[in-house]
Amino acid sequence: MTASVNNRPMVAAVSMMSAMATVGFIDNFVSVIAEEISLWQFQVMRSTFMAPLLVGMAAIGLGRLRPIRWLPVLARATMITVAMMLYFASLGFMPISQALAGLFTSPIWVLLIKTIGLKQRIGPRRIGAVLIGFLGILLVLQPGSDGFGPLMMMPVAAGFFYAISSIATRSWCEGESAVSMLAANMMMLGLAGLVVSFLVGPVIPEGVEFVNRVWTWDIAAVLPWVVLQAVGSLGAVFLIIRAYQMDEPTNVAVFEYTAMLFAPLFAWILFGQTLSFLQGLGIGMIAASGVVIAVRSK
Numbered sequence: 001m002t003a004s005v006n007n008r009p010m011v012a013a014v015s016m017m018s019a020m021a022t023v024g025f026i027d028n029f030v031s032v033i034a035e036e037i038s039l040w041q042f043q044v045m046r047s048t049f050m051a052p053l054l055v056g057m058a059a060i061g062l063g064r065l066r067p068i069r070w071l072p073v074l075a076r077a078t079m080i081t082v083a084m085m086l087y088f089a090s091l092g093f094m095p096i097s098q099a100l101a102g103l104f105t106s107p108i109w110v111l112l113i114k115t116i117g118l119k120q121r122i123g124p125r126r127i128g129a130v131l132i133g134f135l136g137i138l139l140v141l142q143p144g145s146d147g148f149g150p151l152m153m154m155p156v157a158a159g160f161f162y163a164i165s166s167i168a169t170r171s172w173c174e175g176e177s178a179v180s181m182l183a184a185n186m187m188m189l190g191l192a193g194l195v196v197s198f199l200v201g202p203v204i205p206e207g208v209e210f211v212n213r214v215w216t217w218d219i220a221a222v223l224p225w226v227v228l229q230a231v232g233s234l235g236a237v238f239l240i241i242r243a244y245q246m247d248e249p250t251n252v253a254v255f256e257y258t259a260m261l262f263a264p265l266f267a268w269i270l271f272g273q274t275l276s277f278l279q280g281l282g283i284g285m286i287a288a289s290g291v292v293i294a295v296r297s298k
Contacts, residue, residue: 012255016252016258020262021262024265040196041193042193042229043088043190044193046233047193050233050234051186054183062238063180072168080185091210095264097264097283098141101286102140103158104159105133108293109164110293111126136285141153254295
């Protein structure tokens with residue numbers, strides 16, 4: 001039986017869009033969490049709640065917990081830890097639509113890394129897509145405006161490190177279980193949060209409370225939202241894995257950009273957040289750029 005017969009593109013698309021809807025919903029509550037605890041404590045708590053769920057996923061046969069090769073898996077986990085710390089930190093002080101737009105520059109970074117670092121050739125359409133995506137970034141972040149500052153570049157930096165982890169998934173970690181890679185991610189995120197919380201202390205200038213706040217045991221108010229993050233994140237990752245198992249990666253990747261529709265929609269419904277016309281146009285340009293890169297990368 002050929003691979004094309006086994007493909008289930010419609011089910012894969014629904015699975016990916018369901019995952020993105022989940023992410024778009026749960027990540028809106030990071031701003032609520034940011035009012036009570038620090039980014040570092042949030043990661044420690046989230047990883048702690050996810051640990052037994054990961055053990056359960058391995059127990060029911062969804063993958064092995066122990067990596068085949070520890071070093072590549074931990075190296076990849078380090079890259080995604082930096083990416084997620086930057087992304088979640090940005091959610092503490094900017095709308096989720098802007099933060100996601102920065103994170104979803106990762107396909108542009110992947111293309112640039114492969115072109116400059118790995119000397120792969122790209123055609124004019126993908127070059128045009130990179131330029132469109134770059135213009136979209138400028139429209140979303142609006143450098144030169146009153147609200148712009150160096151911290152606004154955090155989600156774009158997150159996109160860069162996420163791009164490295166995406167390349168590492170195939171080039172460094174081929175044959176590894178998705179569960180083992182996810183477990184390494186959660187372990188690294190939790191460890192990084194624990195180290196910064198108790199050994200390093202605040203590392204960001206004052207004014208960004210989410211990354212400055214000290215550890216607190218008064219967590220009753222945020223506990224439900226952290227549990228929601230842990231369960232929702234694992235559910236979303238499971239749906240993403242299933243999507244990539246049921247269709248070609250380049251087909252599935254296109255539907256990841258529905259997160260940039262779901263996240264602003266839930267932000268508007270839950271918190272009344274809105275976008276300016278230019279920011280909305282910029283998000284659309286970044287999404288279009290990623291779709292073109294995904295389609296032309298087949």
